Amino acid sequence: xxxxxxxxxxxxxxxxxxxxxxxxxxxxxxxxxxxxxxxxxxxxxxxxxxxxxxxxxxxxxxxxxxxxxxxxxxxxxxxxxxxxxxxxxxxxxxxxxxxxxxxxxxxxxxxxxxxxxxxxxxxxxxxxxxxxxxxxxxxxxxxxxxxxxxxxxxxxxxxxxxxxxxxxxxxxxxxxxxxxxxxxxxxxxxxxxxxxxxxxxxxxxxxxxxxxxxxxxxxxxxxxxxxxxxxxxxxxxxxxxxxxxxxxxxxxxxxxxxxxxxxxxxxxxxxxxxxxxxxxxxxxxxxxxxxxxxxxxxxxxxxxxxxxxxxxxxxxxxxx
Ligand code: AVJ
Numbered sequence: 095x096x097x098x099x100x101x102x103x104x105x106x107x108x109x110x111x112x113x114x115x116x117x118x119x120x121x122x123x124x125x126x127x128x129x130x131x132x133x134x135x136x137x138x139x140x141x142x143x144x145x146x147x148x149x150x151x152x153x154x155x156x157x158x159x160x161x162x163x164x165x166x167x168x169x170x171x172x173x174x175x176x177x178x179x180x181x182x183x184x185x186x187x188x189x190x191x192x193x194x195x196x197x198x199x200x201x202x203x204x205x206x207x208x209x210x211x212x213x214x215x216x217x218x219x220x221x222x223x224x225x226x227x228x229x230x231x232x233x234x235x236x237x238x239x240x241x242x243x244x245x246x247x248x249x250x251x252x253x254x255x256x257x258x259x260x261x262x263x264x265x266x267x268x269x270x271x272x273x274x275x276x277x278x279x280x281x282x283x284x285x286x287x288x289x290x291x292x293x294x295x296x297x298x299x300x301x302x303x304x305x306x307x308x309x310x311x312x313x314x315x316x317x318x319x320x321x322x323x324x325x326x327x328x329x330x331x332x333x334x335x336x337x338x339x340x341x342x343x344x345x346x347x348x349x350x351x352x353x354x355x356x357x358x359x360x361x362x363x364x365x366x367x368x369x370x371x372x373x374x375x376x377x378x379x380x381x382x383x384x385x386x387x388x389x390x391x392x393x394x395x396x397x398x399x400x401x402x403x404x405x406x407x408x409x410x411x412x413x414x
Contacts (some may be wrong), residue, residue, distance in 0.1 A: 097222035100214055103235040108211035110237075113322055118313060121339055121357075121372075122362045129237065130261050130347075130375040133314050134183075136212035141311040143184055148307060151301040153257050157287045158187050160400050165194035168411060171397065172283040174276035175202050175248030180237035181258045182206030185217040188253060191285075199340060205232040205245055209235075216284060238270055240261070241277040250282040257289040257407070260344065260378035267378075269284075271392035279414040284394055288380040288408045290401065294338040294345075297379065301345050308333030312347050314401055315374055325359035344378040 115131060120127045134142065146154035159167075168191060177195065181190055185206050195201035204221060208214050211234050218232040233240065237254070244250070262270055274284065289297075301308055311331040320327050330348035339346060340359065351366035358364075367374075385408060386396045394412035401408050 097218035097230040100232040103240050127373040133319050134210045135318050136369040138314040139210045140212040145305050148303045150303045153289050156295045158403040159402040160409045161190040165190045168196045169194040172251045174251035176250045178205040182208045183213050203229040204232045207235050241273045253285045255287040275393040282414045284412045286410050288385050290408050291343050291379045291381050327357050344376045348373050
């Protein structure tokens with residue numbers, strides 16, 4: 095079967111409006127911030143794929159190891175008819191699940207949802223070719239907003255991989271999990287990947303690699319704002335910063351102004367002092383008991399919690 099046309103729930107004007115709102119809110123705040131979803135235009139999505147192959151960036155390999163070992167169990171345990179993947183990107187690791195479901199039989203539909211049209215176009219076309227028995231319905235959307243539009247019918251498994259939930263602030267995480275539970279029916283499943291708390295000497299290099307790919311990814315948000323909103327950021331005038339916050343147990347990516355700057359964006363004149371930092375991402379790391387507690391607080395029962403052999407990354411399978 096070929097992939098069906100992408101269902102676009104993020105209309106061009108929505109994208110523009112929400113980017114403008116985020117830019118206005120974030121660049122007039124102190125300290126300044128921008129939400130991480132704007133990294134992912136075509137170039138940003140490619141840079142992220144490059145990050146996943148870096149020697150320092152362990153989460154992708156560690157999560158893949160868990161999925162490689164447990165995919166059969168996940169397919170058997172859930173018996174899902176529909177697999178929905180939030181923030182699917184390339185869906186590269188998801189193929190391990192699709193393979194397991196294919197061996198087991200019964201999965202009819204795969205629904206990847208992502209903000210990146212370019213990543214979705216590629217992944218839906220390739221998956222439709224490689225899994226001809228599957229119906230592939232790509233949805234362009236923001237996973238924090240489109241939960242009420244998830245396809246219904248048949249037992250569902252929602253996969254939220256890569257540790258992307260760590261990019262939400264704690265309050266946003268509660269809202270997201272609660273909305274997720276409300277969108278599901280009792281008996282549906284959530285498979286969620288979370289990076290685990292560990293020595294910051296392992297975490298920091300994963301977000302500040304020697305080759306500078308993460309720095310380039312970080313600066314990409316400025317290129318996106320320049321292109322989409324006609325702003326005049328000089329991305330090269332910002333240094334990439336990765337800082338571990340031991341209280342919050344998250345790593346922050348920031349862009350630090352090398353010199354005083356004034357940036358024109360929308361109707362704003364945004365001033366940066368030399369050394370001023372703009373926060374572009376948090377990536378929370380979890381302790382197993384916290385993951386279980388947050389899932390429970392939003393109405394999920396954790397049936398399995400698996401880690402890779404190195405204990406770097408956790409994958410929870412929870413029942414609605
Ligand atoms: C999108 C959650 C998988 O937070 O680790 C990679 C994004 N940022 N390097 C993460 C990211 C910097 C990534 N995830």
